Amino acid sequence: MRSVAPADVAFDRSAPGRETSREPATVSRGNTLPAAASSPPRVVILGAGFGGLEAAKALADAPVDVTLVDRQNHHCFQPLLYQVATAALSPADIAWPVRAILRDQPNLRVVMATATGIDRDRRHVLTDQIALPFDHLVVATGATHSYFGHDEWAAVAPGLKRIEDATRIRGRLLAAFEKAEVTTDAEARRRLMTFVVIGGGPTGVEMAGAIAEVARQTLRRDFRRIDPALSRIVLVEAGPRLLPALPADLSAYAEAELRRMGVEVRTSSAVTSCDRLGIVMGTERLDAETLVWAAGVRASPAADWLGVESDRAGRIGVAPDLSVPGTAGIYAIGDTASLQGSDGRPIPGIAPAAKQMGRHVGRLIAARVAGDEAAASRPFRYRHHGDLATIGRRAAVVRIGRLHLKGFLGWLFWSLAHVYYLIGARNRIVVAFTWMWSYLTFQRGARLINS
Amino acid sequence: MRSVAPADVAFDRSAPGRETSREPATVSRGNTLPAAASSPPRVVILGAGFGGLEAAKALADAPVDVTLVDRQNHHCFQPLLYQVATAALSPADIAWPVRAILRDQPNLRVVMATATGIDRDRRHVLTDQIALPFDHLVVATGATHSYFGHDEWAAVAPGLKRIEDATRIRGRLLAAFEKAEVTTDAEARRRLMTFVVIGGGPTGVEMAGAIAEVARQTLRRDFRRIDPALSRIVLVEAGPRLLPALPADLSAYAEAELRRMGVEVRTSSAVTSCDRLGIVMGTERLDAETLVWAAGVRASPAADWLGVESDRAGRIGVAPDLSVPGTAGIYAIGDTASLQGSDGRPIPGIAPAAKQMGRHVGRLIAARVAGDEAAASRPFRYRHHGDLATIGRRAAVVRIGRLHLKGFLGWLFWSLAHVYYLIGARNRIVVAFTWMWSYLTFQRGARLINS
Numbered sequence: 001m002r003s004v005a006p007a008d009v010a011f012d013r014s015a016p017g018r019e020t021s022r023e024p025a026t027v028s029r030g031n032t033l034p035a036a037a038s039s040p041p042r043v044v045i046l047g048a049g050f051g052g053l054e055a056a057k058a059l060a061d062a063p064v065d066v067t068l069v070d071r072q073n074h075h076c077f078q079p080l081l082y083q084v085a086t087a088a089l090s091p092a093d094i095a096w097p098v099r100a101i102l103r104d105q106p107n108l109r110v111v112m113a114t115a116t117g118i119d120r121d122r123r124h125v126l127t128d129q130i131a132l133p134f135d136h137l138v139v140a141t142g143a144t145h146s147y148f149g150h151d152e153w154a155a156v157a158p159g160l161k162r163i164e165d166a167t168r169i170r171g172r173l174l175a176a177f178e179k180a181e182v183t184t185d186a187e188a189r190r191r192l193m194t195f196v197v198i199g200g201g202p203t204g205v206e207m208a209g210a211i212a213e214v215a216r217q218t219l220r221r222d223f224r225r226i227d228p229a230l231s232r233i234v235l236v237e238a239g240p241r242l243l244p245a246l247p248a249d250l251s252a253y254a255e256a257e258l259r260r261m262g263v264e265v266r267t268s269s270a271v272t273s274c275d276r277l278g279i280v281m282g283t284e285r286l287d288a289e290t291l292v293w294a295a296g297v298r299a300s301p302a303a304d305w306l307g308v309e310s311d312r313a314g315r316i317g318v319a320p321d322l323s324v325p326g327t328a329g330i331y332a333i334g335d336t337a338s339l340q341g342s343d344g345r346p347i348p349g350i351a352p353a354a355k356q357m358g359r360h361v362g363r364l365i366a367a368r369v370a371g372d373e374a375a376a377s378r379p380f381r382y383r384h385h386g387d388l389a390t391i392g393r394r395a396a397v398v399r400i401g402r403l404h405l406k407g408f409l410g411w412l413f414w415s416l417a418h419v420y421y422l423i424g425a426r427n428r429i430v431v432a433f434t435w436m437w438s439y440l441t442f443q444r445g446a447r448l449i450n451s
Numbered sequence: 452m453r454s455v456a457p458a459d460v461a462f463d464r465s466a467p468g469r470e471t472s473r474e475p476a477t478v479s480r481g482n483t484l485p486a487a488a489s490s491p492p493r494v495v496i497l498g499a500g501f502g503g504l505e506a507a508k509a510l511a512d513a514p515v516d517v518t519l520v521d522r523q524n525h526h527c528f529q530p531l532l533y534q535v536a537t538a539a540l541s542p543a544d545i546a547w548p549v550r551a552i553l554r555d556q557p558n559l560r561v562v563m564a565t566a567t568g569i570d571r572d573r574r575h576v577l578t579d580q581i582a583l584p585f586d587h588l589v590v591a592t593g594a595t596h597s598y599f600g601h602d603e604w605a606a607v608a609p610g611l612k613r614i615e616d617a618t619r620i621r622g623r624l625l626a627a628f629e630k631a632e633v634t635t636d637a638e639a640r641r642r643l644m645t646f647v648v649i650g651g652g653p654t655g656v657e658m659a660g661a662i663a664e665v666a667r668q669t670l671r672r673d674f675r676r677i678d679p680a681l682s683r684i685v686l687v688e689a690g691p692r693l694l695p696a697l698p699a700d701l702s703a704y705a706e707a708e709l710r711r712m713g714v715e716v717r718t719s720s721a722v723t724s725c726d727r728l729g730i731v732m733g734t735e736r737l738d739a740e741t742l743v744w745a746a747g748v749r750a751s752p753a754a755d756w757l758g759v760e761s762d763r764a765g766r767i768g769v770a771p772d773l774s775v776p777g778t779a780g781i782y783a784i785g786d787t788a789s790l791q792g793s794d795g796r797p798i799p800g801i802a803p804a805a806k807q808m809g810r811h812v813g814r815l816i817a818a819r820v821a822g823d824e825a826a827a828s829r830p831f832r833y834r835h836h837g838d839l840a841t842i843g844r845r846a847a848v849v850r851i852g853r854l855h856l857k858g859f860l861g862w863l864f865w866s867l868a869h870v871y872y873l874i875g876a877r878n879r880i881v882v883a884f885t886w887m888w889s890y891l892t893f894q895r896g897a898r899l900i901n902s
Contacts, residue, residue, distance in 0.1 A: 073629060073900045090541035092897035099673035100898065109675040112629040112900075129633045164901060178524060178563040182580045222550035224560040426888050426896055430881060437877050445877055446543035447551065449524045449563075450615060 040064050040107075041369050044125050044132050046115050046302075047140035048075050048098040051334035051354035055138045056108055058362020062369055066108040067132055069125065073097055073112050076163055077422060079351060080431075082203060084166035085292075086210035087174065087218070087444040091163045093431050096423050115141065118305040120327065136329045136365045139302045139316075140358060143335035143349065146298035146313070153274040157291035160203055169292055171449045173211065176289045177219060178449070180226045191287040193231045196279055198271050199294035200237025201244070202389035205254055207292050208235040209392035212261040217393075217442040233263045234286065236279070238270040238295070243397065245348065246387050250397040253406050257395045271295070297349065302336045311338050320379035322361050331364070333357035341382045351421075352385055390414045393439070491515050491558075492820050495576050495583050497566050497753075498591035499526050499549040502785035502805035506589045507559055509813020513820055517559040518583055520576065524548055524563050527614055528873060530802060531882075533654060535617035536743075537661035538625065538669070538895040542614045544882050547874050566592065569756040571778065587780045587816045590753045590767075591809065594786035594800065597749035597764070604725040608742035611654055620743055622900045624662065627740045628670060629900070631677045642738040644682045647730055649722050650745035651688025652695070653840035656705055658743050659686040660843035663712040668844075668893040684714045685737065687730070689721040689746070694848065696799065697838050701848040704857050708842045722746070748800065753787045762789050771830035773812050782815070784808035792833045802872075803836055841865045844890070 041064045045052045048070035056068050077094040084091055099110045113127035118137070125132040145159030158165055158172075173195070180192035195215075197208045215231035222228070235242075235258060241251040242258075242265065255265050266281070273280040278287040296313075303310035308324055310316055315338035316324055322337060324330045334354035341347050347357075360380045367375035386400035388410070396414040398405035405413055415435060422428050434445055492515045496503045499521035507519050528545040535542055550561045564578035569588070576583040596610030609616055609623075624646070631643035646666075648659045666682035673679070686693070686709060692702040693709075693716065706716050717732070724731040729738040747764075754761030759775055761767055766789035767775055773788060775781045785805035792798050798808075811831045818826035837851035839861070847865040849856035856864055866886060873879050885896055 073625060073898070090543045090897075091899055091901070092541045095899055097673070097898040099670075100894070103672050109632075110673075111633055112626075113633065129630075130635075163899065167901070174524060175563075179580075181560075182562055182564065184581075219550075221554050222548070222561075426885075426892075426894075429884070430896075433880070433884075434877075441877075443551070443877075445881075446541075447524070447548040448542055448546055448614065450542070450618070 041135040042067070042133055043136045043138070043365055044069065044134035045138040045140060046125060047142055047300075047334075047336075048072070048110075049078075049140055049142050049334060049354060050351045051142075051358035052138065052140035053098075053101065054355045054358030055140065055333070055362040055365075056102055056105065056358075058359050059107070059366055060105050062107070062362075062366040064107060064136075064365070064369055066105070067111055067134075068098065068102065068108060069111045069113055069115060069127060069132065070098055071112070071114040072162070073099070074163070075101060075423070078161065079421075080418060081160050081163075081166045082206045082210055084163065084446070085160055085169040085173070085207065086214055087170055087447045088210070088438060089431060089434060090446045091167060093427055093434070094422070095163055096427070101423060115305070118302075118330075120306065120330075134329075136368070137331070138358070138361050138365075139306070139324070139330065139332045139336055140334050140354070141300035141302050141336050143297040143299045143313075145293055146296035147293070148296060150274070153293070156276055157198060157274045157279075157293040159293040160207070161297075167448075167450060169290075170446070172290050173214065174447060174449045177215075177223065177226070177228055177231075179289070181223050182225075189226065190232075191278070192289045193226065193228070194234070194278070194286070194288035195231060195290045195292075196234045196236060196286060196288045197292045197294055198236050198274075198279070199296070200235060200239065200242040200265075200267065201294060204235060204237070204292075204294035205242055205258065205389050205391055207294060208233055208258060208263045209261060209390070209395070211292075212258070212263050213392050213442075214444065216262060218444050218447075220442075232288075234266060234288070235263055236266045236269050236271055236281065238268070240268050242267065243387075243389055246389070246397060246399055247404065250399060250404060250406065254389065254391055254397055257391045261392055297335065299336045302332060306330065313338070321364060321377045322357055322380050323377075329365075329368075331361045333361055339380070339382075341384070347382045348384075350387075353382060356380075356382060388414050388417065492586040493518070493584055494587045494589070494816055495520065495585035496589040496591060497576060498593055498751075498785070498787075499523070499561075500529075500591055500593050500785060500805060501802045502593075502809035503589065503591035504549075504552065505806045505809030506591065506784070506813040506816075507553055507556070507809075509810045510558070510817055511556050513558070513813075513817040515558060515587075515816070515820055517556075518562055518585075519549065519553065519559060520562045520564055520566060520578060520583065521549055522563070522565040523613070524550070525614070526552060526874070529612065530872075531869060532611050532614070532617045533657045533661055535614065535897070536611055536620040536624070536658065537665055538621055538898045539661070539889060540882060540885060541897045542618060544878055544885070545873070546614055547878070552874060566756070569753075569781075571757065571781075585780075587819070588782065589809075589812050589816075590757070590775070590781065590783045590787055591785050591805070592751035592753050592787050594748040594750045594764075594766075596744055597747035598744070599747060601725070604744070607727055608649060608725045608730075608744040610744040611658070612748075618899075618901060620741075621897075623741050624665065625898060625900045628666075628674065628677070628679055628682075630740070632674050633676075640677065641683075642729070643740045644677065644679070645685070645729070645737070645739035646682060646741045646743075647685045647687060647737060647739045648743045648745055649687050649725075649730070650747070651686060651690065651693040651716075651718065652745060653838075655686055655688070655743075655745035656693055656709065656840050656842055658745060659684055659709060659714045659716075660712060660841070660846070663709070663714050664843050664893075665895065667713060669895050669898075671893075683739075685739070686714055686716050687720050687722055687732065688716070688718045691719050693718065694838075694840055697840070697848060697850055698855065701850060701855060701857065705840065705842055705848055708846045712843055748786065750787045753783060757781065764789070772815060772828045773808055773831050774828075780819075782812045784812055790831070790833075792835070798833045799835075801838075804833060807831075807833060839865050839868065 074095040083089040113129035117126040219228040299314035316332040388398040390396035396410040398410040525546040534540040564580035568577040670679040750765035767783040839849040841847035847861040849861040
C-alpha cells in the first residue's frame, strides 16, 4: 500500500507535447473548458481548506491551469469556529471568499461545486455542476465529524466543522437560556441549563471553557428569573485525560483551569448514547438540552472516489511524496491523508500539517511540469511547530518543543498566533479589536439566534 | 374610529389599589408570574423594534413591571439591513441582544416569544410560550412585506425586514455569480447575471446601488469566465419617480446617479407577476435569477388580535394619544399604527417616528401610574427631522427642512448619522472602520453564502 505510484511514467508520456506548448498562463487564464490540446497542464485541487489554498499558492508561478473546487464560496479558519459558536466572533471574521484570496493568481480559477466522484480512467473530477478534466489532482477535501457508527446522534449533538455548524450551535446555546427564562417547570429549567461537550481535545476544551464564560460572565446580569451562572457545563472525555496530544502537566493545568471556571470534567467516561433529552454514559443518564460533539472526525469519502484503501478514519495512506499509491499524478493531503512522520508518529490532523502538505504537493507538481523529475518525487518532511489550546480568559496551554507555556503567557501567545494566521489585514484588525473589547467588557458581540 | 378611548375610566377604577401597593420595582423585578395582588402595574410591550425599545426606556424610572416581548433575541437596525444583504456588514454589526441593551433596567424583563393573540377581556397577551397579563399594553409589532395579495411571490422575491431575509438575499446574490461562472449556456448566464429590485423607495434605491457596486467593483477581478461588471441591474418602480417621499430634485439626482452606476431605472412600470424565472411588467417579460422585493409593507396582524378596524395596510387608526380606540390602556405605535400629523399628512413609517411614538407612550403610562391624568392623555406630536437615502459610494440624498444635500456631502451626513444611531460603542467603531476600509479598498467583508 505504501509502494510509490508510477506517476512519472504517466507524465513522461505526455510531457513533451506540453513542453512545446507552454504559453503564458495569462492567455487562457484557465477559462477554456474543455481544454484545447495546446493548453498547459491542468491541475485540479479539491477543497479550499488550509491544504488546498497552500497548494494553489505554490503553483502561482507554474505554467499550469489550476482549478480550485470547493462546495463553499469561502475558506473557513476552523481553529476559531468555536468563537463563532459561542458568539464571540461573526462568521465573516473567520471566513474569506476563496476568490478574493486568490484573485491575483491569473493561472487559477475557482469553481464552487460539490465533488461527487473521481473518474480515474478518463481523469475527470465529477461535481454537481460540471466535470473537470485533470492532469494532476490534489485531494484536500478534509474531514467531517465521526459518530462512531451512530450517525443518528448528529441531529442532537452537532459537531463544529463549518460556519453553519457554528451558527447552529450558537443558536441552540443562546436559545436554551431563553427557554429556561420562561419555563415554569424546575425540572425542565435544570435540563435547559445543562450543557454537555463530548470530547476532550482542543475543540472540546475550548468549547467548554467558552460556554462557561458565556454563562458566568456574558449573560450574568441579562436574565431575571434564572441565574445563568448556575448553569451546569460538563466536558466528557473517554480517555484518561484532556488534550491527549499535549504533555501531562499541560493536561492537568487545563483540567484544573476548567474546574476553576465551574466546568465538570468527566475523564474516562465514554458516551454510550445521545438523544433529545441528553446523554448516557454507561449506567449514568445526564439530562441536557444542548450537546456539542467534539469527539471524533472521519475523512471525506475521497478514498471511495479513488477506489483505494483507507484506514479506520477513512484516510488514504499516502506515499512519502503524498501521492496516492496505485494512481498517477494524484495526491492526497491534510485530513484526507494518513502518513507517518520521520519520528514514526502519525502526522497530526492540524492546520499547520495541512498547509505544509499543500505547499509540498504544489512544489512537486511545479517541478514535474518543469521536467525536474528528481525534485518531483521528493518525500514530504513534516515540521511540528507545537501544540496549543485555549481554555478561556487568560488561560491557554502552549507546547513548542521543550517550551511549555501556561496561563496568561500561553493565552497571549495563543491570541497573537491566531490573529497572525488570520487572512487579510481587515480581519486581523477587527478580530484583535473585538478580543480586546471582550476582554475589557466581558461581552460578546455576536449574540444572535438565527432560526 | 378616531374617538378617544375611555382609558382613564378603566384606570381610575383600579388606581387607588395600586397607589397604596407601590413598592420598589427592584423587589419583584417583574419575575413573579402570575403577579401577586400587591405587585406594581404590569406593562407589556410587544416588539423590540425602534418603538418598543424607546417605550421600555421611557418607563425605566416608573414603578411598574415591564415585560418586553419579541420573537427574536435581538433588536435589528433595519436601515442598514441592505448592507448585510450586499455583504458589506455582518449581521451582528447591526443587531444587538435585547437583554444586553436593557440589562440595567431592573423593572424590566425580556421574554423571547412569538405573540399569537391578545385576550382583551382577561387582559392577557397570548404567546407561543406563556400568557402575559397586562394593565397597560403597547403594541409595537411593526410590519412585514406586502405582496399585494400575491403571497406566492414571497418565495421568489424575498423582502428585507429581518436578519434572516438579509442573509438569504446575500446568499442568492453571491450564488448567482458562482452559477454564472460554471454554466456553459449563454442564455442561462444572462439570466443569472440579471438582478431585479422591485420598489423605488429608499430600500429599493439602496439595494440597487449596492448590487451595482458589488458587481462592478467588489467582484470585478474575482471571476475568469464571466465579467461581473456586465451584470444587468434593474430597479422597477410603479410610480412616476424614485423616492416619492423626497422632493423631485433629489429623486432626479438619485435616478441619474443610479444610471451613472449602470442601473436600469424603470419608473411607471408595475410588476404584474413574479416567478422562478423572472418578472413580468404588463406585456414585457424580464428573465432574472435574483429578485428583491422592496415594494410594499403590511402591518403585523395586531388589529385582528385586538378585533379593531385597520386601514388597507393593516394599520390600526389610533387616537391622538396613540391609544387604540375602544380599548382601555392599549396603545399601538410605529408601523402598526396609523395617525395624521399636525400638518394633516400621515406620519411616515420610519425609525424616528416609531422612536418618538414609543417615547410618548412610555411617558403617558408613567404619568397615568403617577396619577397625573392631565399628562396621561397628552396628544402625540410628531417632529419630522428629515429624509435620507444612500445610493452608493459618495452618493446620497438628504432633506432636512429646507436643506437639500446631495453627493459626497449627503453621503458623509448619511454615514455619520447612521453610525451615530447604532447601539453600542463597539458596533459604532467596527462599522465605521469597516466602512472606511471598504471605501479605500472597494471590498466587502462579509461575502458568505450560507446554505
